[in-house]
Amino acid sequence: MDDAKVAAIAAAVVKELWDAGAIAAPETTPVSASSATMHATAAPVTAAPITAATTHAPLLTIDLPDPTAAEQRYAPGVTNPADAQGLQALIAATTARIGVGRTGPRYRTASLLLFQADHAITQDALYRDVDQKLLDDLELFSVETRITGGKQEYLLRPDLGRQLCDDARRTIGERCVKSPAIQLVVGDGLSAAAIEANLRQILPIIKQGVQAAGLSFGTPFFVKHARVGMMNDIGELLRPEVLILLIGERPGLGRADSMSAYMAFRPKPGDTDADRDVICNIFEGGANPLEAGAFVVQLAQKMRKHQASGVKLKLAT
Ligand code: B12
Numbered sequence: 001m002d003d004a005k006v007a008a009i010a011a012a013v014v015k016e017l018w019d020a021g022a023i024a025a026p027e028t029t030p031v032s033a034s035s036a037t038m039h040a041t042a043a044p045v046t047a048a049p050i051t052a053a054t055t056h057a058p059l060l061t062i063d064l065p066d067p068t069a070a071e072q073r074y075a076p077g078v079t080n081p082a083d084a085q086g087l088q089a090l091i092a093a094t095t096a097r098i099g100v101g102r103t104g105p106r107y108r109t110a111s112l113l114l115f116q117a118d119h120a121i122t123q124d125a126l127y128r129d130v131d132q133k134l135l136d137d138l139e140l141f142s143v144e145t146r147i148t149g150g151k152q153e154y155l156l157r158p159d160l161g162r163q164l165c166d167d168a169r170r171t172i173g174e175r176c177v178k179s180p181a182i183q184l185v186v187g188d189g190l191s192a193a194a195i196e197a198n199l200r201q202i203l204p205i206i207k208q209g210v211q212a213a214g215l216s217f218g219t220p221f222f223v224k225h226a227r228v229g230m231m232n233d234i235g236e237l238l239r240p241e242v243l244i245l246l247i248g249e250r251p252g253l254g255r256a257d258s259m260s261a262y263m264a265f266r267p268k269p270g271d272t273d274a275d276r277d278v279i280c281n282i283f284e285g286g287a288n289p290l291e292a293g294a295f296v297v298q299l300a301q302k303m304r305k306h307q308a309s310g311v312k313l314k315l316a317t
Contacts, residue, residue, distance in 0.1 A: 014060050023060065067114040068121070068254065077101030077108050095255070118254035125193035125248070125256030127151050130222070134196055138203055140186060140222040141175060143168030147225035154225045162229030164237075172221065172237050180218030182210045182300055183240035187226025189260075191248030197257035198282055198289040202246065205293030213301060228262050231276070235267030242300040242309075243267050249280065258283045261296045265309035275310040277303075 017023045065072055074091050077100040081087045091099045100111045107115075135142060145168070146160040147153050154161055164172070176183075184206060188195060203220070210217045218240055223230060231245050245262045252258070259282040264275055277299060282292040303309045306316040 018060075064113070066117075067110060068117045072110070073114060073254070075110075077110060115253065121254055121256050122251035125191040125251045126155075128192045129224070130188050130192045130195045134199060135186075135222050138199065138220075140220055141171070142222045142224055143171050144224045145226060145230055151225075158227050158229075161225050161227035162232075164223070164230060164233040168223070169233070169237060172234070176219040176221065176238055177216070179239045181215035181241045181304070182206075182244065183218035183234065183238055183242070184220040184244045184246070185223060185226075185231075185234055186220065187223045187230070187245055187247040189226055189228075189247035190250040191256050191258070193251070193256040194248035194259040194283070195246070197284070198259045199246065201289040202259075202261075202282065202293040202296075205290055206244065206296050209294060209297030210300070213297065215300075215304075228273070228276070231262065231264055231267045232269045232271050235264065235271070236269055239266070241266060242303050244296060244300065255283075258286060259289075261292065263296070263299060263303065263309060265303040265307065265313070273310070275312070277309055277313065 014023070067073070076084070076087050076091060078087060079101060081099075087099050097111070097114075101108050103109075144165050146163045146165045147157065184203070186195060186199060186203075207217055207220075218238060226245075226247060228245065228247065231243050234240075234245075235243055243264050247260055247262060249258045249260050258280075261279040261282065263277050263279070264271065267275070279287065279292055279295055279299065281287050282289055287295070302317070303313060306313055308316050
């Protein structure tokens, strides 16, 4: 959505609230019918003026701090805790939502606002495309799965996300080295933010690790609207020994930057998740992308040694 659309929606909502008397408008600026300016002053951050098409321009004051800011997110919500310091230490020890307090049997408004803000973060990560500049910088060409109807179809038709489209099959066939020891593929999956947060760090580590081990590294590429199951199509086309798929994980509330490396030994049509392994929760604060990269290479070598992945690899070791 472009800035003009966002501004128009924001202005329309503000006008509706204002007209209904739900918010106080401290000041009104007379404006032309074609353009207006809404000043949203949020504490502690002051937003830049937004231009919108509306006949009213209330100066809206948002008097709540950003609920996702660390000092808000981790602020104890329990009234009169028996051990305030202990509670603070518990909260600091986990990313789970604890010590949030309650109002009678209900959430406090702060908890509700945080849920809504975090949900917005997950939606952004899911509906956005991976930054093209990142793909260009890492020299990844792009292909697509059989999804043609955008993210909505991607969510509703996982089966189509597990198959490469005809064009993709042709392009991969033309541009990629065949039968490498290790083939690396990147997929957007359920979070563009996860790829953007980790790829720059992890990709060179995997490449260097593979080359340092004296193994051939196939031509890496990017797949849009990717699901894990599409590894089978790539296996059929390129016949790598080990296929590594770096893909965005389903975002959790407030955590959208987590990536996984799904891996399989000689993937082929008909394979299931029982034939694959996954190194998950790759992000700063989880499995650090640099360390995870080294671990991916180790696991690839283990797969080659035992000529197996997934349950078969477990049974072999
Ligand atoms: C959604 C999910 C599921 C869903 C998948 C439903 C679906 N069709 O999409 C369900 C509930 C079925 C599921 C089941 C399992 N899951 Co699960 N799952 C996840 C979750 C929350 C998100 C995965 C994701 O975003 N994938 C990316 C998208 C783009 O992939 P996708 O193509 O849409 O979906 C595929 C993958 O999600 C894959 N998948 C999901 N879980 C697992 C687990 C393994 C070991 C493998 C190889 C593949 C796999 O199955 C889907 C179909 O191919 C992750 C948490 C995380 N942090 O990653 C855990 C996670 C990946 N799952 C995990 C586990 C352990 C399992 C189970 C083995 C649990 C069990 N004991 O039964 C089973 C295995 C299922 C299988 N497919 O063989 C662990 C893996 C830990 C590890 N490193 O081995 C994770 C990391 C959760 C955790 N922290 O413990 N899972």
